[in-house]
Amino acid sequence: MLQIKNLHAQIEGKPILKGINLEVKAGTVHAIMGPNGSGKSTLSSVIAGREEYEVTEGEIWFNGVNILELEPEERAREGLFLAFQYPIEIPGVSNANFIKMAVNEVRKHKGLESLSATDFLKLMREKAALVGLKDDFLKRSVNAGFSGGEKKRNEIFQLAMLDPKLSILDETDSGLDIDALRTVAEGVNALKNSENAFLVITHYQRLLDYIVPDVVHVLYDGRIVETGDKNLALKLEDQGYDWVIEKHKQEA
Amino acid sequence: MSKDQEILDSITSQEYQWGFESNIDQEIAAIGLSEDTIRFISKKKNEPEWMLEWRLKAFEIWKSMPEPNWQNLEYAPVDFQSISYYAEPKKKTLNSLDELDPEIKATYDKLGIPLEEQKLLAGVAVDAVLDSVSVVTTYKERLAQDGIIFCSFSEAVHEHPELVKKYLGSVVPVADNYFSALNCAVFSDGSFVYIPKGVRCPMELSTYFRINAKNTGQFERTLIIADDHSYVSYLEGCTAPQRDENQLHAAVVELVAMEHAEIKYSTVQNWFPGDKDGKGGIYNFVTKRGACLGNHSKISWTQVETGSAVTWKYPSCILKGDYSVGEFYSVAVTNNFQQADTGTKMIHTGKHTRSRIVSKGISAGKSQNSYRGLVRVNKRAEGARNFSQCDSLLLGDRCGAHTFPYFEILNNSANVEHEATTSKIGEDILFYFRQRGIGEEDAVAMIVNGYAKEVLDQLPMEFAVEAKKLLAISLEGSVG
Numbered sequence: 001m002l003q004i005k006n007l008h009a010q011i012e013g014k015p016i017l018k019g020i021n022l023e024v025k026a027g028t029v030h031a032i033m034g035p036n037g038s039g040k041s042t043l044s045s046v047i048a049g050r051e052e053y054e055v056t057e058g059e060i061w062f063n064g065v066n067i068l069e070l071e072p073e074e075r076a077r078e079g080l081f082l083a084f085q086y087p088i089e090i091p092g093v094s095n096a097n098f099i100k101m102a103v104n105e106v107r108k109h110k111g112l113e114s115l116s117a118t119d120f121l122k123l124m125r126e127k128a129a130l131v132g133l134k135d136d137f138l139k140r141s142v143n144a145g146f147s148g149g150e151k152k153r154n155e156i157f158q159l160a161m162l163d164p165k166l167s168i169l170d171e172t173d174s175g176l177d178i179d180a181l182r183t184v185a186e187g188v189n190a191l192k193n194s195e196n197a198f199l200v201i202t203h204y205q206r207l208l209d210y211i212v213p214d215v216v217h218v219l220y221d222g223r224i225v226e227t228g229d230k231n232l233a234l235k236l237e238d239q240g241y242d243w244v245i246e247k248h249k250q251e252a
Numbered sequence: 253m254s255k256d257q258e259i260l261d262s263i264t265s266q267e268y269q270w271g272f273e274s275n276i277d278q279e280i281a282a283i284g285l286s287e288d289t290i291r292f293i294s295k296k297k298n299e300p301e302w303m304l305e306w307r308l309k310a311f312e313i314w315k316s317m318p319e320p321n322w323q324n325l326e327y328a329p330v331d332f333q334s335i336s337y338y339a340e341p342k343k344k345t346l347n348s349l350d351e352l353d354p355e356i357k358a359t360y361d362k363l364g365i366p367l368e369e370q371k372l373l374a375g376v377a378v379d380a381v382l383d384s385v386s387v388v389t390t391y392k393e394r395l396a397q398d399g400i401i402f403c404s405f406s407e408a409v410h411e412h413p414e415l416v417k418k419y420l421g422s423v424v425p426v427a428d429n430y431f432s433a434l435n436c437a438v439f440s441d442g443s444f445v446y447i448p449k450g451v452r453c454p455m456e457l458s459t460y461f462r463i464n465a466k467n468t469g470q471f472e473r474t475l476i477i478a479d480d481h482s483y484v485s486y487l488e489g490c491t492a493p494q495r496d497e498n499q500l501h502a503a504v505v506e507l508v509a510m511e512h513a514e515i516k517y518s519t520v521q522n523w524f525p526g527d528k529d530g531k532g533g534i535y536n537f538v539t540k541r542g543a544c545l546g547n548h549s550k551i552s553w554t555q556v557e558t559g560s561a562v563t564w565k566y567p568s569c570i571l572k573g574d575y576s577v578g579e580f581y582s583v584a585v586t587n588n589f590q591q592a593d594t595g596t597k598m599i600h601t602g603k604h605t606r607s608r609i610v611s612k613g614i615s616a617g618k619s620q621n622s623y624r625g626l627v628r629v630n631k632r633a634e635g636a637r638n639f640s641q642c643d644s645l646l647l648g649d650r651c652g653a654h655t656f657p658y659f660e661i662l663n664n665s666a667n668v669e670h671e672a673t674t675s676k677i678g679e680d681i682l683f684y685f686r687q688r689g690i691g692e693e694d695a696v697a698m699i700v701n702g703y704a705k706e707v708l709d710q711l712p713m714e715f716a717v718e719a720k721k722l723l724a725i726s727l728e729g730s731v732g
C-alpha cells in the first residue's frame with residue numbers, strides 16, 4: 001500500500017528526514033515511536049503533501065502512484081488520511097458541512113454520486129456515535145471551542161466518514177483521558193479491515209494495548225533506526241529511549 | 253515563494269466576468285462640467301424650471317466645497333473636467349420589452365437580469381438603468397393597482413412633482429458632502445418609489461445599474477418613500493464593463509419611512525474592481541441615507557460589496573421616530589489593489605430607538621478594507637440601544653483590515669455594545685481542508701460563506717444565491 005524509499009526532506013534548508021525507508025501493507029497496523037523532535041510529524045506532513053517541507057530525495061508510492069507528484073487534496077481523494085496532532089479550528093464552517101463536502105469530493109473522485117441528505121445524515125449519526133461525539137457537535141464550527149479530547153475524537157469521526165485506505169494518526173492519544181482513549185481505539189479497531197492500513201504515531205504503550213501493532217518502528221534523528229514487533233514498544237515503555245540514542249548517536 | 257503566497261496570489265488573479273462592452277449608439281454630453289453641462293442635462297430631460305434651479309444651486313454649493321480626503325483611501329484625484337456627465341442610448345424604446353434595443357437586451361441577458369416575462373412572473377419588478385436613462389420599467393401596472401409608484405426618477409419629476417419636491421434632498425441635504433452635492437447638480441436618472449399608507453408591496457422591487465459608455469460618470473438618484481404602515485423591499489444590483497480608465501460613480505439614495513413603515517434596501521455591488529495590477533476600476537462614492545421619520549418605523553440596509561477599485565460608502569439611518577429601528581448588514585470584499593472604506597452611521601434622536609450593525613470585511617491580495625462606523629445617541633434619545641459587530645477576515649499577509657468605530661453618546665440611559673474580531677485564513681487552515689480532499693477554492697468559498705452567513709441571510713433568496721456566487725468569484729484565484 002505505502003512504500004517510502006530513501007526519503008529526505010528539509011524545512012528552510014534544515015534537513016529533518018534523512019533517509020526514511022518504510023513499507024506498509026494492506027491489513028496491517030504500524031506504530032511509529034521516537035523522541036520529541038525526531039521527525040514523526042514531519043514524516044506524516046510530507047506524506048500528506050504539506051508544501052513547506054521540501055523533499056530533496058526519495059520516493060513515496062501509494063497504491064502504485066507516486067504521490068509526490070500529487071496535490072494534497074488529490075492524495076486525500078486517493079484515500080490518504082492524516083489525523084492531525086494539532087487539529088485546527090475553522091470558525092464559521094459547520095462540522096456537518098465540512099465533512100459533507102469532504103465525503104462528496106472523495107465520492108466524486110471515485111466516480112460516485114453525492115450521498116442524499118438522508119443517507120448522509122444517517123451515516124454521520126452512526127459515525128459520531130462510534131467515536132462518542134454528540135449530534136450537536138455536527139452543527140458546531142469545525143473544532144471551534146472543542147476541548148483537546150473532542151478535537152481528537154473529531155479527527156477519528158472524519159476518518160470514519162471518509163473510510164480511507166491509509167490512516168496516519170499523529171499522537172491521537174495525547175490529550176485523551178482513559179475513557180476517550182478506549183473509545184477512540186475501539187473506533188479505529190472497528191474500522192480496521194484487510195483492505196486498509198494504519199500508521200499510528202505515539203509516545204505511549206497504553207494506546208498500543210488497544211490498537212495492537214503488527215510492526216513497531218523507532219524514528220530517531222530523521223531515520224528509522226529500530227523496527228520490531230509489539231515487544232519493541234514494551235521495551236521502550238520500560239527503558240525509555242536512552243539505549244536507542246546511545247546505539248545510534250554516531251550515525252546522527 | 254511559499255505556498256501560502258502562491259495561494260493568495262492566485263485568489264487575486266480572477267478576471268472580471270462582466271467585462272464586455274455593448275455597441276449601443278449613445279448620445280454623450282460634451283466632456284467637462286459647467287453650468288452649461290447642467291443646462292444641457294436638464295434640457296435633454298425636458299425638466300421643469302424648478303428642477304433646473306435646484307441643480308444650479310447645488311452646482312454653486314459643490315464648487316465651494318473641498319474634496320474630502322479623510323478616508324483611509326488612496327486614489328488618483330478625479331479630474332471632474334475630463335469626464336462626460338451624460339450618456340443615453342440613442343434609440344429610446346420605452347413602451348414594451350419587445351421594442352428594447354437588442355444590444356441592450358443582450359447586455360441585460362449577460363448580466364442575468366430577469367427582464368423576460370417568465371422571470372417577471374416570478375415576482376421581480378425591474379427598473380433597469382443603463383448609463384443614464386431608465387430604459388424599461390416593468391410590472392408598473394400591477395403595482396399601480398395598489399397605488400404603488402415605481403418609475404424612473406425623471407418620470408417622477410414630471411408625473412409626481414409634489415412628492416419629489418417634498419422629499420428630494422430632505423434626507424441627504426445638497427451640501428451634505430462633496431459627492432452628494434455633485435450628484436444633486438448632475439444626477440442623470442434613477443428610481444423613484446412611493447408606497448401608500450397601509451400597503452405591503454407585493455413583490456421585491458429591483459434596479460440594475462450598469463455603467464456602459466466610456467468616461468461617463470454615473471450619478472443615480474434614488475428616492476423611496478414608505479408611507480404609514482407600509483412595507484417595501486428594494487434590491488439594487490450593479491455591474492460595469494471592464495475598462496482601463498477609472499470611472500466615477502457618485503449616487504445618492506434617500507429613504508423615508510413614516511409611522512410603522514418598513515424599508516429593506518439590499519445591494520449587491522460588483523462594479524469592475526480594476527485588474528490584478530490595480531489598473532482601472534470604478535470609483536464608488538455613494539451617499540445612502542434613510543430617515544425613520546415615524547414612530548415604530550424601520551430601515552434595514554444590507555449590502556454585499558465585491559466590486560469597485562475604490563469604495564466610499566456609509567449607508568446610514570436617522571432614527572427620529574420613537575421606537576424606530578435601524579439596521580446595517582454588510583459584507584465587503586476587497587482583493588488585488590481594491591480599497592474600501594465603508595460602514596454606517598446610526599443617529600439616534602428618537603426615544604427607545606434601536607440599531608444593529610453587523611459588518612463583515614474580507615480582504616485578500618494587497619487590498620485595504622476599512623470599517624468606519626458612527627453611533628450617535630442624542631440628548632433626548634432616552635433608552636436608545638445599539639449593538640455593533642465588526643469582523644475582519646484576512647486572506648494572506650499583504651492585505652489590511654482596519655476598524656474605526658466612533659461613539660458619541662449624549663444620553664446616559666443609552667446601551668451601546670461593540671464587538672470586533674479579526675481572523676486570518678492561513679496555510680494551516682487551507683491545508684486542513686485539502687487534507688480532507690477539499691480544494692483551495694472550495695475551501696475559501698466555504699469559509700467566506702460561513703463567515704458572511706449572518707449578512708447573506710438578510711438578503712432575499714434569489715439575491716442570496718447570486719451574492720454567494722459573487723463572493724466565491726471575487727475571491728477565486730486568490731488560492732491555488
Ligand SMILES: Nc1ncnc2c1ncn2[C@@H]1O[C@H](COP(=O)(O)OP(=O)(O)OP(=O)(O)O)[C@@H](O)[C@H]1O
Binds near residue numbers: 012039
Ligand atoms: N516549520 C518548521 N520550521 C522549522 N523547524 C521545524 C518546522 N517544523 C518542524 N521543525 C523541526 O523539525 C524537527 C522535527 O519536528 P517534528 O514535529 O517532526 O517532530 P516530532 O517527532 O513529531 O516531535 P513530537 O514528538 O514532539 O511531536 C524538530 O526539530 C522541529 O523543530
Ligand SMILES: [Mg+2]
Binds near residue numbers: 040041042085170171
Ligand atoms: Mg509530532
